[in-house]
Amino acid sequence: MKHIFLSTTILIIVTLFAVSVNAIEKSEHPVPIDDKSCATCHEKGSTDEMQAAPEAYTQWDTSLHKLNGVSCITCHGEESTFKPQSTISTCASCHSIEVDSMKTTETCASCHQVHTFRPLKGFKSPHD
Amino acid sequence: MELSRRNFIKSTLAASAAVAAGISTNSSAVAQTQEVVVERWVKGVCRLCGTGCSVYVGVKGNRLVAMKGNVESMTNTRGYLCVKGMNIWKVAHHPDRLTKPLIRDGKGVLRPASWDQALTLIEKKFKEYHKKYGYDSVAYYGSGQCTTEESYTFNKLWKGGFGSNMVDGNPRLCMASAVAGYMSSLGSDEPAGAYADIEKSKTIFLVGSNLSEAHPILFRRVTRHKKDNPDVKIIVCEPRKTLTSSVADLWMPSLPGTDLAIFNGMAREIIKNGWYDKEYVKTLGRVTTGDGSKELTWDDYVKHLEKYTPQYVEKKTGCPAADVKNAAKMFAQSDATLSMWCMGLNQRANGVWANNLIHNLHIITGNYGKPGADAFSLTGQPNACGGVRETGSLAHLLPGARPVANKKWREFVEGYWNVQKYSINPSKAINPKPGMHAVKLFSSLGGEKDKTKPVKAVIMSTTNPAQTLPNVNKFIGGMQDAFTVVIDIFPTRTAQCASVVLPAAFIYEKGGVFGCSERRSFLTDKAVNAPGEAKADIWIAAQIAKRMGLTKLIGWANETNIDRMNELAWNDYIGCTANTEKTLKGATYKRLKESTVGVQWPCPDEKNPGTYKRYVRGMDPIFDNPKRYGYTIPDDAKEFFYARPHGKANIFLRDDPDNSEQTSKAYPFIMTTGRVLEQWHTGSMTMRIPETAAAHPHSFVEINEKDANRLKIKNGDIVKVESIRGSNILPAKIVNNTLEGVIFVPMHDQKADRMVNFICSDIVDPISAEPDYKVSAVKITKVSGPKKIDGRYLVTREEMNKKSFS
Structure with missing residues (x-):
């Protein structure tokens, strides 16, 4: 009985996970990027093109990711590989210790502010 | 749950x-x-x-x-x-992968061929040239990206089988000055310490290194260390204020090519203020000059440094006098100082001397031999240290990084390889005379009709000299006229010049050992099969060996399993170097297969865990049995360097000559070159990764805003950068993070009018023969306003059939 319960639970989780995976649909950047730098539109105060999500860029600009060369394309891809939200597996390329210690229902953004990546208040770190 | x-x-x-x-x-x-x-x-x-x-x-x-x-x-x-x-x-x-051998026909078109056809042609040409022009007419030019097993095999084939030292590799273009610096200052190549010193250091001196972009993972370790320990001081000395400087307590600007004066100036301040370690200098330092043979006194050294007042240094280098004093204090008054440098010091007309002067600072302050203290040269390629330096796959070396000119060692290697019995050269010996270094080799390469060029054939693996050599236009004709064989995974500028192109296996398709900057050898396992007919270099070397009559010399020549070939080559290599300080005798293939962290040499036996710190009793296993390695270490010596004759490190009197190309009225700017974070070398791989190609799709020229204003150049304008050798057409990037009069161009772009090595100076260091990529005199002129740039340029299979570069 215990085995059946466990198997059923795992099946449900697998199904949920599979759904979440399959739910990642074909993504297209809203406008052609055309080899332009992300900052062209996303950096606050840029007047070259249209302004788009400057808050995200501003947050990233103060982050350790920026300091360590983890730029927009690292997580979001480029024109042919664009994904509006980074996948957990992209995070795991560098942070597999942390990803391994997370619950399956969690994403990095559950506890970390996108795009400063600082822990949100009130969350107990599962990584310790 | x-x-x-x-x-x-x-x-x-x-x-x-x-x-x-x-x-x-x-x-x-x-x-x-x-x-x-x-x-x-x-x-x-x-x-x-x-x-x-x-x-x-x-x-x-x-x-x-x-x-x-x-x-x-x-x-x-x-x-x-x-x-x-x-x-x-x-x-x-990637669809551009080369998957079949190609032979260039009479019309200049590369036609698909079988391996047998390609290898038969190589055999025919090599034998013909050996007979007509001598064994030195056929060269091998390797890479810090081949595996150790591959480099060792080609090196043995040439030096032991052909009796020719015409073996060099692209580490000559990036690490040769560091090699000569370590050899002359400490007596043995490669760092004393390891990356683990980063977290133990109290001061970090980053010089000639844009660590944040060239070695981002090490930069992360540095930034994390600083974040966790705010008292740790970081000094950055380089012409550009890059992201690396953003974590620095002190940025020391210096005009490219002038920093020898800064190092001497720091030494002067350290001594003048009594911050030097008198006991360490007395016990482990030896003042010398020239080639190190003549011993001088401490007073000679102090007198030599008198010229390098902070004011002199400021005038010469652009670095404020106060910064020289501050840097000297931070360097000397920390408990453990770690210097790290890269091409900014090595790719210089005085690269060896620059290395010597960094070692001087460490010797006089006692900054070796303790946790967190070291003079650490970073490498640019994954296996420049393990594959080329340690296997001795350079024109002047033998395995164990010992010179071919060293009779005793040469005779040992001859015996180990059984050269007397197996060599096809009638001398039946390893040639005592070094072969040609890279720039000389390609200067001497040409067709049969050119009587001035003694080198008639070259096989080049995993490297792209038709894009990377300085003043590259000088060498392209020779590569096109000679019999050139290129082993690579993608079309490149060098493949465009080749007579024969051989499709190579990628590292994860063949496996093998890479040895990184910190003396650590790590085995990559084969993960997948190579596409089409692509083959591992070691298999290619083995086929050439068999066809040249050297099956017995290369004991793994008849193997068909690449893993087994790698293992046999590795065993042969670690046996050959077992009695050198570079011993990896304890790093058996089985151990490397099982290890997830690799092994740092010296590692004399399987019980030895590998060595974090050299030259220190209790850490360096050479101290346990020095005679075995050719050293005599006194029983009471706690620290001992391998520099002869006293186990002391050499404090060199080195001046600050202006050997680089100088600016003039016609060419008033200094151009320096380097990497960007997302690209690597000639972009043949990283320009094929969508993300990294998008992040840096084309080259540019970084110009100081004051210079740009004066020349009326705006951001994005198209400008011509020109030296007496050649020019590039590049978009301008206006910055305020570099010195006036200095421009920077990345080195990765394959587009002909953006290949920066058409511009670069081909002056080489007189000791290491490493080119001076960091200093070229140029002029810049505006061509037009902003224009769309055809980025992500790649040499295609079709372009390989064209003689000119597009």
Whole structure:
């Protein structure tokens, strides 16, 4: 009985996970990027093109990711590989210790502010 | 019960593969971003820089689908990877992969051929030239990207089989000055310490290194150390105020090519203020000059330094006098100072001397031999240290990084290789005379009709000299006229010049050992099969050996299993160097197969864990049996260097000559070159990864805003950068982070009018023969306003049939 319960639970989780995976649909950047730098539109105060999500860029600009060369394309891809939200597996390329210690229902953004990546208040770190 | 991901997806960690991500060449195409399940993870090392990041490649079927860092790694601690490393697997299945041998026909077109046809032609030409022009007319030019087993095999084939030292490699273009610096200052090549010193240091002196972009994973370790220990001081000395300087307590600007004055100035301040370690100098220092043979006094050294007042240094280098004093204090008054440098010191007309002067600072302050203290040269390629320096695959070296001119060692290697019995050269010996260094080799390469060029054939592996040599236009004709064989995975500028192109296996398709900057050898396991007819270099070397009558010399020539070939070559290599300080005798293939962290030499036996710190009793196993390695170390010596004759490190009197190309009225700017974060070398791999190509699709010229204002150049304007040798047409990037009069151009672009080495100076260091890529005199003129740039340029298969570069 215990085995059946466990198997059923795992099946449900697998199904949920599979759904979440399959739910990642074909993504297209809203406008052609055309080899332009992300900052062209996303950096606050840029007047070259249209302004788009400057808050995200501003947050990233103060982050350790920026300091360590983890730029927009690292997580979001480029024109042919664009994904509006980074996948957990992209995070795991560098942070597999942390990803391994997370619950399956969690994403990095559950506890970390996108795009400063600082822990949100009130969350107990599962990584310790 | 909530499951953690560790339990749930341990063996099937999803990875963003992006089906077309690694293979789409159409930037407007939108590929579906999806997750794939990894069937197995295979351990290995990152294919790119010299950090030696330990990775796992994710495999599904016979395809690479992901990459993740090894969390147990001693290099990329906690498994961090940079954007290049995490995406490098994507090049494996790129449609541009070379999958069949190609032979250039009479009309200049590369036609598909069988391996037998290609190898028969190589055999015919090599034998013909050996007979007509002598054994030195056929050269091998290797790479810090070949595996140790491959470099060792080619080196043995040439030096032991052909009796020719016409073996050199691209580390000549990046590390030769560091090699000569270590050899002359400390008596043995490669660092004393390891990356582990980063976290133990109190002051870090970064010089001639844009660590944040060239070695981002090590930069991360530095920034983390500083974040956790705010008292740690970081000094950055370089012409550009890059991201690296953003964590620095002190940025010391210096005009390219002038920093020898800064190092001497710092030494002067240290001595003048009594901050030097008198006991250390007395016990372990030896003042000398020239080639190190003549011993001088401490007073001679002090007198020599008198010229280098802070005011003199400021005038010469542009570095404020106060910064020289501050830097000297921070360097000398810390408990443990770690210097790290890279091409900014090595690729210089006085690169060896620059290295010597950094070692001087460490000797006079006693900054070796203790945790956190070291003078550490960073490498640019994944196996420049292990594959080329340690196997001695340079024109003047033998395995163990000992000179061919060293009779005793040469005779040992002759015996070990059984040269007397197996060599096809009638001398039946290793040639005592060094072969030609890279620039000389390619200057001497030409067709049969050119009587001035003694080198008639060259086989080049995993390197791209038709793009990377300085003043490259000078060498292209010779490469096109001679019989040139290129081994690579993609079309390159060098393949465009080749007579024969051989399709190579990628590292994860063959496996093998890479040895990184910190003396650590790590075995990559084969993960998938190579595409089409692509072959591992070691197999190619073995076929040439067989056809040249050297099957017995290369004991693995008849093997067909690449893993077994690698193992036999490795065993031969570690046996050959077992009695040198570079011994990896304890790093058996079985041990390397099982290890997830690799092994640092010296490692004399299987029980030895590998060595974190050399030259120190209790840490360096050479102290346990010095005679075995040719040293006499006094029983009471706690520290001992391998420089002869006293085990002391040499404090060199080195001046600050202006040997680089000087600016003039016609060419008033100094151009310096280097890397950007997302690209690597000639871009043949990183320009084929969509993400890294998008981040840096083309080259540019960085100009100081004051210079730009004066020349009326605005951001994005198209400008011509020109030296007496050649020019580039580049978009301008106006910055305020570099010195006036200095411009910077990245080195990665393949487009002919953006290949920076058409401009670069081909002056070489007189000792190391390493080129002076960092200093060229140029002028800049505005061509037009902003224009669309044809970025992501790649040499195609079709372009390989054209003589001119587009």
